Amino acid sequence: xxxxxxxxxxxxxxxxxxxxxxxxxxxxxxxxxxxxxxxxxxxxxxxxxxxxxxxxxxxxxxxxxxxxxxxxxxxxxxxxxxxxxxxxxxxxxxxxxxxxxxxxxxxxxxxxxxxxxxxxxxxxxxxxxxxxxxxxxxxxxxxxxxxxxxxxxxxxxxxxxxxxxxxxxxxxxxxxxxxxxxxxxxxxxxxxxxxxxxxxxxxxxxxxxxxxxxxxxxxxxxxxxxxxxxxxxxxxxxxxxxxxxxxxxxxxxxxxxxxxxxxxxxxxxxxxxxxxxxxxxxxxxxxxxxxx
Amino acid sequence: xxxxxxxxxxxxxxxxxxxxxxxxxxxxxxxxxxxxxxxxxxxxxxxxxxxxxxxxxxxxxxxxxxxxxxxxxxxxxxxxxxxxxxxxxxxxxxxxxxxxxxxxxxxxxxxxxxxxxxxxxxxxxxxxxxxxxxxxxxxxxxxxxxxxxxxxxxxxxxxxxxxxxxxxxxxxxxxxxxxxxxxxxxxxxxxxxxxxxxxxxxxxxxxxxxxxxxxxxxxxxxxxxxxxxxxxxxxxxxxxxxxxxxxxxxxxxxxxxxxxxxxxxxxxxxxxxxxx
Numbered sequence: 001x002x003x004x005x006x007x008x009x010x011x012x013x014x015x016x017x018x019x020x021x022x023x024x025x026x027x028x029x030x031x032x033x034x035x036x037x038x039x040x041x042x043x044x045x046x047x048x049x050x051x052x053x054x055x056x057x058x059x060x061x062x063x064x065x066x067x068x069x070x071x072x073x074x075x076x077x078x079x080x081x082x083x084x085x086x087x088x089x090x091x092x093x094x095x096x097x098x099x100x101x102x103x104x105x106x107x108x109x110x111x112x113x114x115x116x117x118x119x120x121x122x123x124x125x126x127x128x129x130x131x132x133x134x135x136x137x138x139x140x141x142x143x144x145x146x147x148x149x150x151x152x153x154x155x156x157x158x159x160x161x162x163x164x165x166x167x168x169x170x171x172x173x174x175x176x177x178x179x180x181x182x183x184x185x186x187x188x189x190x191x192x193x194x195x196x197x198x199x200x201x202x203x204x205x206x207x208x209x210x211x212x213x214x215x216x217x218x219x220x221x222x223x224x225x226x227x228x229x230x231x232x233x234x235x236x237x238x239x240x241x242x243x244x245x246x247x248x249x250x251x252x253x254x255x256x257x258x259x260x261x262x263x264x265x266x267x268x269x270x271x272x273x274x275x276x277x278x279x280x281x282x283x284x285x286x287x288x289x290x291x292x
Numbered sequence: 293x294x295x296x297x298x299x300x301x302x303x304x305x306x307x308x309x310x311x312x313x314x315x316x317x318x319x320x321x322x323x324x325x326x327x328x329x330x331x332x333x334x335x336x337x338x339x340x341x342x343x344x345x346x347x348x349x350x351x352x353x354x355x356x357x358x359x360x361x362x363x364x365x366x367x368x369x370x371x372x373x374x375x376x377x378x379x380x381x382x383x384x385x386x387x388x389x390x391x392x393x394x395x396x397x398x399x400x401x402x403x404x405x406x407x408x409x410x411x412x413x414x415x416x417x418x419x420x421x422x423x424x425x426x427x428x429x430x431x432x433x434x435x436x437x438x439x440x441x442x443x444x445x446x447x448x449x450x451x452x453x454x455x456x457x458x459x460x461x462x463x464x465x466x467x468x469x470x471x472x473x474x475x476x477x478x479x480x481x482x483x484x485x486x487x488x489x490x491x492x493x494x495x496x497x498x499x500x501x502x503x504x505x506x507x508x509x510x511x512x513x514x515x516x517x518x519x520x521x522x523x524x525x526x527x528x529x530x531x532x533x534x535x536x537x538x539x540x541x542x543x544x545x546x547x548x549x550x551x552x553x554x555x556x557x558x559x560x561x562x563x564x565x566x567x568x
Contacts, residue, residue, distance in 0.1 A: 007388075007392065007471045008388040008392035008394040008397075009388075009394065011384040011385060011387055011388035011392075011471075011475070012384070012385050012388045012389075012400075014380075014381045014384060014385070014440070014441070015381045015382060015384065015385035015440075015441040015446060016385070016400070016441075018381070018437065018438070018440050018441040019404075019441045019443070021422075022415070022419055022422070022437065022438040022441075023407070023410075023415055023441075024407070025418075026414075026415035026418035026419045026422065027407075027410060027414055027415055027418075029418035029421075030414050030415060030417060030418050033417065033418065043421075043424075091312070094305060094308065094309050095309075097305055099301075099302045099305065100305065100306070100309070101306065106309050106310075106313055108554070109313035109316055109317055110312070110313060110316055112316065112317065112320065112547070113316060113319075115496060115546055115547060115550040115557070116320075116500075116543045116546065116547060117499065117500045117517070117518055117539075117542045117543055117546060118500060118502060118518075119500075119502050119518035119519075119521055119522050119542070120517075120518065120521060120538070120539035120542040120543050121319065121539070121543070123521055123522075123525055123535050123536075123538070123539050124319050124320075124322070124323045124536065124539050125319065126525075127322075127326070127334070127532045127535070127536070128319055128322065130335075130532075132335075132337060133334070133335045133336060133337055133339060134339070135318065135319075135322055135339050138337070138338050138339050167316065167319070171316075172561065175558060175561050175562070176561060176562070179562050224409075224411075227411075228411055228413065230502075230503060231502045231503070234502075234522065235522050235525060249413055249503075252413065253416075253503070256416065256417050257420075257507060262417050262421075265417055266414075266417055266418075269413055269414045269416070269417070270414070272411065272413065272414075273410065273411060273414050276409060276410075276411055277409060280409040
């Protein structure tokens, strides 16, 4: 380990300086802004913003649209995350089977949506969900399901976005599960088989407990990632119909960059941040408990 | 009987995976096929997965009339420059953390680690105002400068460089090499695999990014592909064939880069994913 007076600081400088200017100071600035009525008039003349302390937050709590966005986001997260994880888990289990041929081809196919551009695939899915000509309704027609106006019906729009999110993201977690599965030693399964365990019992009593740390980690990053959903409703529904797909990030984007209510928008951002922070703390606490 | 069940299980596994893989790829298949159709040909029931006549009208229209080439170059230029600058900046910082001891190292490291939970959306408005003041809105620098330092990148490189033996650096020092020379001649070549991983993530992340370019680039000639596609969607909702061609142009480059460097990408997921 080299002791040197200036060199390490010199090497760190570019990274730390950009982080300071474009990340750490802006976080503080955002916090300060959330206590002001910063709006389009303050944009030209910063002095015109007034300190209003908690007024934005108070207004937020009484804002039905904010609650709607929060509710939608929670729905998206609480349904989307478990679904994604379940699909990822079973896909990884299948890919890990020792009988499987063409493993890398299957893996590649299932992983492809992960690397593609979200905006572009959201555009594609918009047409897949077309009520008359869409592929989704076409496939469902084989199961005898009558056509659904996915993106036009307030009850179906959010589930439609969830399906898109599961399709787009499960491959990522599948890869993590796959790596986890490969670390489970074979003799555990052999022992279970000797005890007469069938396939399901082996998965329940060997795979699941062995994968618990991986599952835990995956759950946490899925929750945080899904909490930030934005591009899907922006491109596909603009938050509609009837605000049924308005997400928290979309709402803060609209307040900030469409109506230029920047004080209000940063207040939304901080409420959003506290929830993410809460999730992170919860994750840490549970991990500690798990290790103890 | 057991042998029969086993065979059945194997066939079921392959058929099931084949079905799921096809379903996963179906959106891409439909996208590609629709992008080669003439206007209106994709709006049929049942949907067609192969065009009746293959035409390039949509692509020609996009590049000749909708200025898509410009957006493509914007995206490419931004993704390449963010990647290069961030490789340099983050590898320097990662090197400092991995191979030097200095005052304040631990606190700086912990602050960086803790701030990884802060979602980027928090800083959006202040950074926008800052870039506005600096006159960097609607410039390439408005994306490049804030995008260079990445805490994830610094940690990735730090982690990797820790495994490089100190004796190697000591030997170079005895030969009179400066720290920068050591970085350039020893560290960078040694760190090549992790640098490729980081480059890949940065390139694809910048190419696919939407929220930030949407905010910084408000003048049409500065749009990146995702912003341009989202914008095009507003006027051309009724032209699925055209929109699909736009999506193909947006997706193909990242898909190709990924296919070429898959191994490194998967390594990155595991480094970011399994390390506690």
